[in-house]
Amino acid sequence: MLPADCSRRLVAELRDALDACAERQRQLERSLRVSRRLLRTWEPAETPAPQPTPAPETSGEAPSPESTPSSQDLKELELLTQALEKAVRVRKGISKTGERHKALSLKSGSAATSATTASAPSRPSGQASCRVSETKPPRGIQQTVVPARGLPESRLLSVGDHTRMGRGSRATKPGPGPRDQQIPPSAALQAPEAFTLKEKGADVDCWLPQPLWKPCSGLEGGSPQSAASLSTGFPDRILLRLPMAYRKAASRNSRLWAQLSSAQTSDSMDAAATAKTQFLQKMQMTSGGPGSGLSAAAVEAEVGLLRTACLLLRRRMEEVLSADPADCMQEYRCLLTLEGLQAITEQCLHRLQELRAVGGQQLGPWPVGRRPGASLPCGGGTDPLWSPQLLLYSSTQELQTLEALRLRLAMLDQQIHLEKVLMAELLPLVGTQGPHWLALCRAVHSLLCEGGERFLTVLRDEPAD
Amino acid sequence: MGRRRRRVDRGAAVGALPEAIAALSRTLPAGPSPEIFRRAKFDRPEAAPALWQLLFRVLSPLSADGASASPAQEAQVRAVKSELRSQGYPRRALAQLPEDGSQGSRELLLALAWLLARGPLLERLLAQTRVRLGDEIPLCECEALARPGPPVPRVEADGPVDIRHLQWLMGKLRFQWRKLITSQQEQCALLGKIHSYTRGCHSDRSLGHLSVAETELLRDAEGGQQLLRRLESENVCLEAALRWRRQELVFWRWMDTVLGTCPPEASQPTFVPRIPERGAGEWELVARELQALQEELRGAAEPRRAAWEARVGGWGPEWSAVQRASREAVGLELAALQRAWERGGAAAQPHGPCRLVKSDAGASGGPGLRAAQVIEVLRSREACLEAVLCQLQRQCRQELARLAGALPGLIWILPPGR
Numbered sequence: 068m069l070p071a072d073c074s075r076r077l078v079a080e081l082r083d084a085l086d087a088c089a090e091r092q093r094q095l096e097r098s099l100r101v102s103r104r105l106l107r108t109w110e111p112a113e114t115p116a117p118q119p120t121p122a123p124e125t126s127g128e129a130p131s132p133e134s135t136p137s138s139q140d141l142k143e144l145e146l147l148t149q150a151l152e153k154a155v156r157v158r159k160g161i162s163k164t165g166e167r168h169k170a171l172s173l174k175s176g177s178a179a180t181s182a183t184t185a186s187a188p189s190r191p192s193g194q195a196s197c198r199v200s201e202t203k204p205p206r207g208i209q210q211t212v213v214p215a216r217g218l219p220e221s222r223l224l225s226v227g228d229h230t231r232m233g234r235g236s237r238a239t240k241p242g243p244g245p246r247d248q249q250i251p252p253s254a255a256l257q258a259p260e261a262f263t264l265k266e267k268g269a270d271v272d273c274w275l276p277q278p279l280w281k282p283c284s285g286l287e288g289g290s291p292q293s294a295a296s297l298s299t300g301f302p303d304r305i306l307l308r309l310p311m312a313y314r315k316a317a318s319r320n321s322r323l324w325a326q327l328s329s330a331q332t333s334d335s336m337d338a339a340a341t342a343k344t345q346f347l348q349k350m351q352m353t354s355g356g357p358g359s360g361l362s363a364a365a366v367e368a369e370v371g372l373l374r375t376a377c378l379l380l381r382r383r384m385e386e387v388l389s390a391d392p393a394d395c396m397q398e399y400r401c402l403l404t405l406e407g408l409q410a411i412t413e414q415c416l417h418r419l420q421e422l423r424a425v426g427g428q429q430l431g432p433w434p435v436g437r438r439p440g441a442s443l444p445c446g447g448g449t450d451p452l453w454s455p456q457l458l459l460y461s462s463t464q465e466l467q468t469l470e471a472l473r474l475r476l477a478m479l480d481q482q483i484h485l486e487k488v489l490m491a492e493l494l495p496l497v498g499t500q501g502p503h504w505l506a507l508c509r510a511v512h513s514l515l516c517e518g519g520e521r522f523l524t525v526l527r528d529e530p531a532d
Numbered sequence: 533m534g535r536r537r538r539r540v541d542r543g544a545a546v547g548a549l550p551e552a553i554a555a556l557s558r559t560l561p562a563g564p565s566p567e568i569f570r571r572a573k574f575d576r577p578e579a580a581p582a583l584w585q586l587l588f589r590v591l592s593p594l595s596a597d598g599a600s601a602s603p604a605q606e607a608q609v610r611a612v613k614s615e616l617r618s619q620g621y622p623r624r625a626l627a628q629l630p631e632d633g634s635q636g637s638r639e640l641l642l643a644l645a646w647l648l649a650r651g652p653l654l655e656r657l658l659a660q661t662r663v664r665l666g667d668e669i670p671l672c673e674c675e676a677l678a679r680p681g682p683p684v685p686r687v688e689a690d691g692p693v694d695i696r697h698l699q700w701l702m703g704k705l706r707f708q709w710r711k712l713i714t715s716q717q718e719q720c721a722l723l724g725k726i727h728s729y730t731r732g733c734h735s736d737r738s739l740g741h742l743s744v745a746e747t748e749l750l751r752d753a754e755g756g757q758q759l760l761r762r763l764e765s766e767n768v769c770l771e772a773a774l775r776w777r778r779q780e781l782v783f784w785r786w787m788d789t790v791l792g793t794c795p796p797e798a799s800q801p802t803f804v805p806r807i808p809e810r811g812a813g814e815w816e817l818v819a820r821e822l823q824a825l826q827e828e829l830r831g832a833a834e835p836r837r838a839a840w841e842a843r844v845g846g847w848g849p850e851w852s853a854v855q856r857a858s859r860e861a862v863g864l865e866l867a868a869l870q871r872a873w874e875r876g877g878a879a880a881q882p883h884g885p886c887r888l889v890k891s892d893a894g895a896s897g898g899p900g901l902r903a904a905q906v907i908e909v910l911r912s913r914e915a916c917l918e919a920v921l922c923q924l925q926r927q928c929r930q931e932l933a934r935l936a937g938a939l940p941g942l943i944w945i946l947p948p949g950r
Contacts, residue, residue, distance in 0.1 A: 074693040081701040088708045095715045102722035102744055109751045264729040264747070307733045307742065307750050314735055316763040317665055323770035327655060327777075336777070342784035343649035349788065350646060353796040354622040364619050370818055375873040377821045382916065383869060384825070388832060396858065402840055403862040405833040411870060412826045419819055455668055457738070457900030458886035463724035465903045466888070470669070470716050472910040478709050479917040485702075486924045487817055494928070497935050508936060510695045513947075515928040519702035521947035528943050 073492050080488050084481050091477075108263045366422050373415050380408050380415075482518065489515055549786055552779035558772035559654050561589045561661070572637035573790050579637035584608055587640060590647065590657065591615040605633045616643060624797060638794065645787045654773050663762050666743040666887035667723055671906065727890035738899070739889055 392398040460466045493511045505525055513522045550566040557563025564582040571579040588608040609631045626643055629636035647653050730742035749756035
């Protein structure tokens, strides 16, 4: 058994570490819930009862059709897909004007390539698509036939317009397309359909019929909705568009942040800065508090810097010691470096002593719940970027590697901290021999030297009589 | 003529102050009205509670949800006092204010001005509560560490525990990390899917696809309205902050007058040491590390110096020029090294949260960091940390071997290596 105060401290440290981990897990679970929900089929806000089987949960990849689509439908769909690909290729060549067209053709180009790759598995995707649309069997045929007649385009109208179409409705009619595309009202849904995010190119099905046919006034650039929609190089997939109000607010937000972070230097700022320093000085002079000027927070910060310094110095020392000097010059430089490092270390120690004299009683173990990292802390004092910069990744594996590394760093941080704390508390106990010393020794060895994962064995070496 | 102009100027100045204060309090969380500020100048007691609450909101780190119930008045007062003291607030009058929060509005006003003058308080507060529109990933952990999580009510084990309990806790911790990593991998896969499915949907070309928040906005109209409202209120705060920036000079002039109305405090020559709330800790650890480092350096440098002197003893004067050049070069290197930690090394590492954007590998030259580079940086940091951990474990092993060697008649069989 460990002494009481030691136990208390150690248990508190380990519980802190567990809490920190649990907090991360909680946040991660929250994000996971949101992401999973987004990849399932989006149920409309009010799901009226008469609807038969709700759209099955799926990420949209594994086809498991509840009702087998007819082979006729599948064939039609395949033909349609091929026709679309060809049309897109043709149109890509034609439409080169305009930034919007260029943008769309880029999309359609990529959609075309993904369509070509998807044409091979078009059968399963066709099945999947039919499955989604066949949640309403009587209309299923309708839905697969209508695309065959025309071009399922689309742009969903922004959600901001949903007030006009009824709450929760997400369906909009594809704008372009021949005017005779209008769905016969009998086939129109009275309630909004479910929607699934899908991969591009495979979603001729992600086309939502809607009760009202709206000419897409919300389209970017407001291009004319002519029957020759092909001329604009449409993308053959759903494009979700963010509501206008949101876009405006978001752009205003980023503009304001940029203004705020750039407003650091200007004439009025300088005048204000001098006024501030004058105020601080006056305050210091008229007050009766400690005049040393070093607060506990500042002392802690400096001690943190010295810890960083120790790390960096040690790293440089190991570099020098592991390098093999090739000639005299390099040997001399190694020697000088080592001596220089020694001098700096002494300076740091000196500074540490000074800090102790100034505010020694204010330092202590990390307050519960807050732990400075053992790895290099970033200088928060320098100009931080208030709005986030972009981090571009190219594949899921890359993102996973990145995140795994981040977590590993946090874990190592925690392990190093725990190691230091355990060393400080447990090694003195091993030094004093008490009852059950062997068991204690073995346990301490495993905790400190193997991270608690492996144990050593102790054999009593009895001399053979 | 001149008098009228002066009056007009003063009139303009008089109007500018309430405007400036209004802009300030619009930016702050729980900002009181300019009237409260005016009353505080004259130390009116009715202004005190609002200012206590304001300081509490400003100084206490935000919980993750931001919706924790504010504690009782006394607890707020105590928290504000201790935080100000730890940050080095010079005036002692604040510490002497009663804990029921009924007095001291002028002192609180001075404290607020002190906080504002010292650093970018407003920007920092706004950045903490910023509406996150993209999928963000923090590149350095400093923000996560600076903000403690919500305190977890815990049943303290007061008695002595067996070391096996510690082993069990360590095992639990290891297992939790493993679970965390697998959950994280799943989240990355889902993010990747969402990003690629929504490619082309964002109006901002540099982003190219929607983030989870934006897709959620489309899926759930009500949640979207909430997000929009938060965004708009943040815009209002940001505009107020910009207004404040333009007008803050008036405020500082006024604060000078407020300070003038305070009687100066009697300076105390003796330094009253704070009652230590916590024992020795971090200082000891750093001191020990530095001392160990110093020992190692001495052990490495001295023999080399001796060997060198023995070799070089008889070399000629042309050597001294070369020596001088080497000394200068090494001096520069070490100075750069010293700058690295004195400045905090912020420029060397990417700092702060980044918005994740999935783009094709060929996209180069645009703004933003590349994941590949960041991975390199993180890997080198990982190697560094692993080296530190290995070194600590080696130290422990040596120490334990030394202690165990004192007892003869035992054979220690180490576990098989990795």
